[in-house]
Amino acid sequence: MLDAVLTELAEHGYDGLTMDAVAARAGAHRATVYRRWGDVGGLLADVLDAAGEDDWQPPDTGSLEGDLAALNHEIQDALTAQPPIMAALIAASFRSEKADHAQRRLWEDRYARCEAVVGRAAERGELPPRTDARRLLIAATAPLYHQLVLLRTPPDPDLPGQAARAASLAAAAGAFTGPPPAGDA
Amino acid sequence: MLDAVLTELAEHGYDGLTMDAVAARAGAHRATVYRRWGDVGGLLADVLDAAGEDDWQPPDTGSLEGDLAALNHEIQDALTAQPPIMAALIAASFRSEKADHAQRRLWEDRYARCEAVVGRAAERGELPPRTDARRLLIAATAPLYHQLVLLRTPPDPDLPGQAARAASLAAAAGAFTGPPPAGDA
Structure with missing residues (x-):
């Protein structure tokens, strides 16, 4: 069923994604699909939740910049894949509250990992004390999403590594350190 | 007419935006609106193109980090404004090719300025030679768009300044310098 959703989404986009087409493609009864998923947003939310139920782990290359560059390459590959599943799911998250919440759960899970x-x-001693992991990760990956999803510039093979290097240099310079813990002042 | 588009978009979103409602709100003839703009995407493209025809200039605070922080505050304010015009226009750019192209023209113009x-x-000597302006600007502003438009986290009053500082530190460390010009090798 979830494969059928992805195929329909990739072929027709959110506007062409219908419960009936998904049921037909999956060889399922319409009534069953409506009862279980309610609407297209429910189907997309299940797709996104299922995507998070894997054993994906971030790259481990031996250096911060190397890990971030490898991560950014994965993101760029996913955002530019054909058929454009990830791009279609992001677009759908602007349309359906259920898809939006599921997309956010997926990103939260990925950033946490x-x-x-x-x-x-x-x-390894590559970072100053009290470096905020999430802020560093957002800084490293945001240029990929901004360029490919919003600005819609053609993929630049240098961007994953450049964004990783910029975030690593900023991190080493203390850009993502938080305030000292309470009591240290 | 363009005010009517914005009001309708803010009130009803893209899905509720219709040529007829815009014509009625603007007190214009339906036939005139259809003839001139063709469809909702055409209306949105005109709204976006009109937004670019202003004399906006980026902040000039006397320092790179200050300018980027002030710019990021403007972006955060625009992305979190009520009614959510900018957010609605970005969402619409996923739906209409005309709106998409106009949104890209607007961003290109803003980044160029x-x-x-x-x-x-x-x-002022704040940057290493051959610093790429666009890469620096994307790095400084991307976290705002990523957090507010895609991850949809609540606005963080510290984020504009933090993202500006991270990009400034990365720039000073040479993260955005290009290769030497041809002939120097």
Whole structure:
């Protein structure tokens, strides 16, 4: 069923995605599909939740910049894949509240897993104390999303590495350190 | 007419935006509206193109980090304004090719104007030689768009300044310098 949703979404986009077409493609009864998923947003939310139920782990290359560059390459590949599943799911998140919430759950889960990259870098002594993992990860990955999803510039093979390097340099310079813990003042 | 589009868009979103409602609100003849703009995408493209025909200039605070922080505050304010005009226009750019192209023209124009910020910083000696203005500007502003438009996190009053500081530190460390000009090798 979820494969049928992805195929329909890739072929027709959100506007062409219908419960009936998904049911037909999956060989399921219309009534069953409506009862279980309610609407297209429910189907998309299940697709997104299922995507999060994998054992994906962030790259482990031995350096912060290397890990972030490898991560950014994965993001660029996903955002420019054909058929454009990830791009279609992001677009759908502007249309359906259920898809929006599921998309946010998926990103939250992915960023949480990526915090391991920052933890390893801290253990290797690559980062100043109290570096905020999430802020660093957002800074490293945001240019990819901004260029490919919003500005819609053609993919630039140098961008994943450049964005990783910029975030690593900023992190080393203390851009993502938080205030000292309470009591230190 | 363009005010009527914005009001309808803010009140009803893209899905509720119709040529007839815009014509009625503007007190215009339906036939005139259809003849001139063709469809909702045409109306939105005109709104976006009109938004670019202003004399907006980027902030000039005397420092790179200050300029980028002020710029990011403007972006955060625009993205979180009520009614959510900018957010609705970005969402519409996923639906209409005309709106998409106009949104891209507007961003291109804005980023081109912002290159003055980087030019001034270079003149003040704040940047290494051959710093790429566009890459620096994208790095500075992307976290705002990523957090507010895609991740849809609540606005963080510290984010504009933090993103500006991270990009400034990365720029000073040489993150956005290009290769030497041909002939120097």
